[in-house]
Amino acid sequence: MSDSEQGSWGMATRGVRSGQRRTAEGEQSEPIFTTSSFVFASAEQAAARFSGQQPGNVYSRFTNPTVAMFEQRLAALEEGERCVATSSGMAAILVTCMGLLKAGDHIVASSGIFGSTAVLFNSYLGRFAVDTSYVPLTDLEAWRAALRPSTRMLFVETPANPLAQIVDLRALSQVAHDHRAVLVVDNTVCTAALQQPLRHGADISLLSATKYIDGQGRCLGGAVVGSQALVGEQIYGFLRTAGPCLSPFNAWVLLKGLETLQLRMRAHSETALQLARWIEGQPAVERVYYAGLETHPQHQLARQQQRGFGGLLAFELRGGREAAWRFINAMRLISVTANLGDAKTTITHPATTTHGRLTPEARAAAGIRDNLVRIAVGLEDVADLQRDLQRGFAALG
Numbered sequence: 033m034s035d036s037e038q039g040s041w042g043m044a045t046r047g048v049r050s051g052q053r054r055t056a057e058g059e060q061s062e063p064i065f066t067t068s069s070f071v072f073a074s075a076e077q078a079a080a081r082f083s084g085q086q087p088g089n090v091y092s093r094f095t096n097p098t099v100a101m102f103e104q105r106l107a108a109l110e111e112g113e114r115c116v117a118t119s120s121g122m123a124a125i126l127v128t129c130m131g132l133l134k135a136g137d138h139i140v141a142s143s144g145i146f147g148s149t150a151v152l153f154n155s156y157l158g159r160f161a162v163d164t165s166y167v168p169l170t171d172l173e174a175w176r177a178a179l180r181p182s183t184r185m186l187f188v189e190t191p192a193n194p195l196a197q198i199v200d201l202r203a204l205s206q207v208a209h210d211h212r213a214v215l216v217v218d219n220t221v222c223t224a225a226l227q228q229p230l231r232h233g234a235d236i237s238l239l240s241a242t243k244y245i246d247g248q249g250r251c252l253g254g255a256v257v258g259s260q261a262l263v264g265e266q267i268y269g270f271l272r273t274a275g276p277c278l279s280p281f282n283a284w285v286l287l288k289g290l291e292t293l294q295l296r297m298r299a300h301s302e303t304a305l306q307l308a309r310w311i312e313g314q315p316a317v318e319r320v321y322y323a324g325l326e327t328h329p330q331h332q333l334a335r336q337q338q339r340g341f342g343g344l345l346a347f348e349l350r351g352g353r354e355a356a357w358r359f360i361n362a363m364r365l366i367s368v369t370a371n372l373g374d375a376k377t378t379i380t381h382p383a384t385t386t387h388g389r390l391t392p393e394a395r396a397a398a399g400i401r402d403n404l405v406r407i408a409v410g411l412e413d414v415a416d417l418q419r420d421l422q423r424g425f426a427a428l429g
């Protein structure tokens with residue numbers, strides 16, 4: 033098949049077919065190469081592989097065929113030149129920062145980013161004299177005002193978890209590029225199936241593959257996608273040296289996950305929208321946060337920038353923490369756990385779990401109230417999920 037034909041494949045075909053390289057055995061499904069190193073035909077070939085003169089496998093910290101298949105398939109979906117896979121989502125963020133930043137550089141990030149990302153920026157990068165400032169996600173003026181001469185990176189999660197705020201990526205990439213900084217998007221919540229940040233001007237799209245790429249809560253992984261210069265050289269250079277690489281087995285699980293990603297994201301989104309509409313009509317509910325609702329302040333932007341609204345939704349109950357906990361404790365089907373992106377629907381109380389380590393002031397600034405409940409909608413029947421949530425509403429009396 034010609035490269036140009038592959039280049040014109042639609043999203044579904046890319047998810048199933050891109051990156052596959054069959055061995056001489058003629059296997060239909062992709063094999064797992066569980067080997068740490070590779071053998072060479074001669075000392076000459078070994079020397080050529082090590083020096084990079086000849087492409088090919090060397091050692092699984094930096095070249096493994098199963099990992100490479102996952103990387104190429106995800107690169108095709110994100111429409112980036114190059115992808116590198118990592119041992120977790122946090123490792124994807126770490127290798128991006130270590131590959132692109134140096135002491136004295138400054139990051140501007142959206143407030144309310146994933147808790148461990150904020151700890152990485154504040155407690156660890158801070159030790160190496162990389163400073164981070166936080167700005168409200170949707171306020172482009174605040175992003176611009178936070179820039180310093182040393183700002184090298186803008187880091188954003190859109191849609192944000194759990195309140196589903198959305199930033200205009202095209203406009204934010206302009207802010208970054210006017211300043212010669214890179215825009216890094218954490219695309220965990222949408223994945224390439226619903227949003228391709230590189231098409232909207234981002235320089236890097238990274239994600240936790242642990243969530244929707246796996247999609248069944250089985251293993252950890254991460255990935256970074258972007259240009260050959262940024263990802264293929266600077267970031268890969270750090271990864272292959274420092275070693276937070278993806279294992280071949282996890283790469284295989286995630287590679288197979290990509291084959292059903294489109295279908296699953298569509299199903300997560302459809303069920304989440306039905307539930308969001310139903311929850312919005314409940315008398316015990318003060319407010320629902322889901323970008324698929326016409327009442328969401330960035331509904332129009334979400335329609336332009338995303339191909340769907342995803343599986344995360346949050347709502348505020350009348351009452352405080354007591355009401356939220358009573359609601360959660362009434363669940364019989366839905367799992368009480370903070371993970372997301374699973375086929376099994378999960379429910380959590382952000383103020384005392386995912387955002388529990390923030391100070392009350394920081395939590396208030398991020399808009400996380402004590403009466404907020406978050407659901408990561410899975411793949412069960414909507415009627416069964418409604419019946420379970422109805423138990424929660426009944427428990428509120």
Ligand SMILES: *Cc1c(COP(=O)(O)O)cnc(C)c1O
Pocket residue numbers: 120121122123146149189193218220221239240241242243252253254
């Ligand atoms: C889970 C998550 C991460 C971290 O990913 P791990 O695979 O758990 O290391 C980063 N960003 C977002 C938005 C996440 O949800």
